[in-house]
Amino acid sequence: MNIGTRKILDRSFTAVGIGSIVVMALALMIIVVPIVSNGIGAILFTGTIEHRKMLRNEFQRGNVQNLASEVASSERYRARLYEMLTTFEGELETMAPEKKREYMSQYSQVKTALQALLGPLPGDTTPMLTRFKYGQTRWEKAEEKLHELLYESKWDNSNADIMGKEYFVSRAKAFEGTALAPIFPYIKTNLREMLLPEFTLYWGFITDSSVDSHFFGGIWPEIKGTFFLAIGAMLFAFPLGVVAAIYFTEYAKPGFLNSMLRSANSTLAGVPSIVFGMFGLAFFINTLRVSESKSVIAGSLTLAIMILPTIIRSAEEAILAVPKMYREASLGLGSTKWNTIATVIIPAALPGILTGGVISLGRAAGETAPIIFTAAVSVGSAIGLADVFSSPTPALSWNIYNLASEHEAAAQIRHVQYGMVLALVTIVLLLNLSAIVLRARISKKLKG
């Protein structure tokens, strides 16, 4: 090979390496950026008057007088709409039966769309579910619903080879010549006045509990549950892990037993997370019966087992990183081995041990599979400290799965899901970031 080609190969080799790191950074951005930008939408958004009504009725928040005047002004515009509806209903009565039937089904679609947009219409019975008591609380959702109201969606299946294509038919056309026709342009021009959108900062998303399975309200029960589970796991795993690390670094003698213990540690680190969940179910709940069924304590114990190897390993590394002279100086001054460990080595290694602990805390907070069978429920209120031993809890990680894949109206509450993912990712990444900063400071210190 000539020199030129060798040089090109060398350069492109470097490019592949740098390229793959760039791809990883890009992947991180591609994943994090939409989560952050959409997740913020759960707190910062353009809220409608329905949102303020909901806050007033469900959480007793907001200014009553302001709300009353706003409601009055929006009702003025709505009243005309309702009038048109009544006129059309009167017209419907006078129509020929088959024509009436034809309009009837179309009209009920219009009514459903209107209910979704503005809340219950006058004369409707009060709905059982809270989600039907209010119209659209978010302006961008209201615009989607407006489109649904103005256009009927149909599927073009004429070509059997490809998937059906969606197309839209204007409803105003279908009702042309009837008393209902003018409502479509009316709503289009006056929706703003009917819903009174304004910029909303809804901190309650973090501190409120959810209303009607996350249609409204916030994610406080999930945050609290995640907090309990992760802290509980740390309470069990951290002391055990640090003590085991002290044994491995200071007392263990090389030999068969020691290598067995180390193998066990790395085996535990490699066990798939779902198997921890099965074990938690079979052992803590079905055999030890720490609780009747799922509970926070069972989940915490399962998570503790999962993070134990990580804590041991990082604590070991931190202890081994303590300079030898510290130990020798302490022993030289006549202190015993245990005394040296307790007063010299552990304090010197503490920041490193804490770093590992913080990373493990993040892992315990983010992990889902071990708590599916042991601790997590999809709907529930925030639990108190006293319920830890007996009751299961909603948790961020589990509810992200549940809302995204199993919720009956997953597509309607995307903003809640994004908000939850953002909350979880923020918690985990902040913990990791603080660990990274902590470690950078330690390595500076040890270098002197």
Add this chain to the structure above:
Amino acid sequence: MAGESVGESNRSNAFVVSARKRTLQKVAKIAGESVLFSVAAFVALIVLFIFYFVTRDAVPFFQLRGFSEFFTSSNWYPADEPGEFGALAIIYGSLMVTLGSAIIAVPMGVAAAICLSDILPFSVRQYAKPVIEMLAAIPSVAFGFFALVILAPLMQNSGGPMLMWAWWILVSPFLLLAVIVGCDLLTASIKEEKRRHQLYVLLMILFGLIAVVLLFKVGSVLNGIQILTGTNALNVSIILSFMALPTIVSVSEDALQAVGRDIREGSYALGATRAETIIKTILPAASSGILAAVILGVMRALGETMVVWMASGNSSHIPEPWFNYLEAIRTLTATIAGDMGEADQVTGSARFHVLFAMGLLLLIISFISNLVSERIVVRQRKILSGQ
């Protein structure tokens, strides 16, 4: 006066020890050490317990249904009466996404590790490492959410063009490189300068044309592909590969660092370029460590639950044809997670125990591969320190 007396008492504690005190100290020491040991042994106990309890609940399934159905049939109808428990398609699905993620993650991970250990200067490395750590820290359910809510619709709506662009961006540089190297190798034997140059240019044009035609033909075929469902094996493989990458990168970087400076310097002294040094000397020396890294990374992909549960489509069948990554599949982990809730109520039935059989299978695979990778690492360390 006061200082002297303190010194006195210290001395009496440290050096003048009565027989009783000495035995007390000894007992305390033994007791303390045994407490420490028992805590360390607790980990081993947990591992034994995990094996015992998963096996205990897995055995009834094999007693009820035998081995052959589980491993050879792909009829998975656990809810029927009587149920069918053929897990072949599910095992195949697990292997499929694991292999898919390995194909993406291994070359990228090893290249990134080489870059981190040998190419990038320290100042850049400082910023690259946190990126990898953050990637490792993102919870699996967030990855799953991304796969389900963002990647899957994207694939479903514009999968063909995406595949085409991926093919162009990924393959064209390598094809260009292959053309250059190929021409060089084919003309290398010709001694006469001028003739060699002519042939080189001729071959360059010929191969270049072939490469361009290949690029566009395959690209247009890919562009025409309609992905019927965005929740498929390809989606999951891509996401899993990014979850496995941090493990692969960090473990193989350790392996590369363990190869001493002397080997590198020897190679440079002989006139090798950096790429030649890395490929011909460092990679072979670190190969076993990199293998261990690959095993650990791949195990993460095999054991991952949330991403596959959310974004693999959960349909228990072997794709048609068998390498079709654009079809929905189902994996062991997702089956355990998804079916446990329904099977829970009837503890003692085959439906409940079959899930533990799957868990046991996962546990055994992960145990063996862990053991293998650990042996490999230990052996490499011995060989390298022996040199």
